[in-house]
Each structure stands twice: as structure tokens, then as C-alpha cells.
Amino acid sequence: MALLYINLIIAFIWMALSSTPHPESLAIGYVVGFLILAIFDQLYKEDAYVRRTLGFLKFILMFFKALVLSSIQIAKCIILLPNNSIHPNFITFDVTGMTPFEIILLTHCITLTPGTTSVLVEDDFKTIYVHALAADNPKAVRDSIENDLKKYILGFTR
Numbered sequence: 001m002a003l004l005y006i007n008l009i010i011a012f013i014w015m016a017l018s019s020t021p022h023p024e025s026l027a028i029g030y031v032v033g034f035l036i037l038a039i040f041d042q043l044y045k046e047d048a049y050v051r052r053t054l055g056f057l058k059f060i061l062m063f064f065k066a067l068v069l070s071s072i073q074i075a076k077c078i079i080l081l082p083n084n085s086i087h088p089n090f091i092t093f094d095v096t097g098m099t100p101f102e103i104i105l106l107t108h109c110i111t112l113t114p115g116t117t118s119v120l121v122e123d124d125f126k127t128i129y130v131h132a133l134a135a136d137n138p139k140a141v142r143d144s145i146e147n148d149l150k151k152y153i154l155g156f157t158r
Contacts, residue, residue: 011027
């Protein structure tokens with residue numbers, strides 16, 4: 001957390017030293033500060049600020065990728081496939097070992113992705129139930145959630 005404050009201090013100093021202080025100068029200062037901290041990352045092994053920030057950026061990119069791909073898949077299902085070839089289904093997804101924050105974030109991402117909705121989180125926080133519109137292959141849906149969402153959530157939360 002200390003590195004975040006250092007990064008913000010560098011950003012504000014950069015903005016103050018620029019000829020015309022604008023939010024763009026603050027953003028540039030933040031990126032410059034982040035790059036400086038990334039170069040000296042080995043000095044701060046106990047603080048995973050750089051790794052977690054990059055993990056968060058990867059998560060954002062992968063979430064938008066999943067959002068676009070699932071939107072295209074749902075559009076194809078609605079426009080091209082006959083009603084009897086769409087196989088909606090409830091599936092379970094194992095979330096053993098995830099913290100409540102990680103589970104909530106995952107369920108929200110699942111619900112925001114078209115074609116899937118988180119329905120229930122078990123009381124023991126080990127399983128969530130997901131309704132998927134195109135779930136003729138439940139293993140593929142689970143693998144998609146695992147590889148497109150869960151992996152990247154854990155990349156910045158741990």
C-alpha cells in the first residue's frame with residue numbers, strides 16, 4: 001500500500017511541475033511513477049503493488065474480452081439457431097478457497113457477461129450455481145469461467 005502512495009506522490013509532483021496542470025498530466029505522472037516503481041520492484045519484495053496493478057489491468061482486459069465474445073455468442077444463438085437447439089442449463093462452479101470478496105466479484109462478472117447469470121452462492125462458500133443460456137457443454141462453460149474470469153481475479157487479489 002505504501003507504493004501506491006509513493007506512486008500518487010510522484011503523479012502529483014509531475015502534475016505540479018508541468019507547465020499547465022491538467023488531469024492528463026496527472027495520468028502521465030501516474031504512469032511515469034508506476035514505471036519507476038516497476039523498475040525498482042525487486043527492492044520491495046514484500047509489497048506486490050506492481051504485480052497486483054498489472055494483474056488488475058489484465059483482469060479488466062480479459063473481462064471486456066469475455067463480455068464481447070459472449071455478446072457475439074448470444075447474438076448468434078438468437079439470430080441463427082432455432083429455438084430447439086439452444087440448451088439452457090443450471091451448472092455448478094467450485095469456488096473452494098476463494099475469499100468472499102473474490103466470490104462476489106466473480107458472481108458479478110458472471111452476471112454481467114451476457115448469457116450467464118449467477119443464481120446462488122452456497123452457504124459454505126464452496127459452490128455457486130450459474131444459469132447459462134448456451135450450456136449444451138457444461139464443462140466448456142466451467143472452463144470459460146475458470147480461464148476467463150477466476151484466474152484473472154485471483155491474479156490481482158492475491
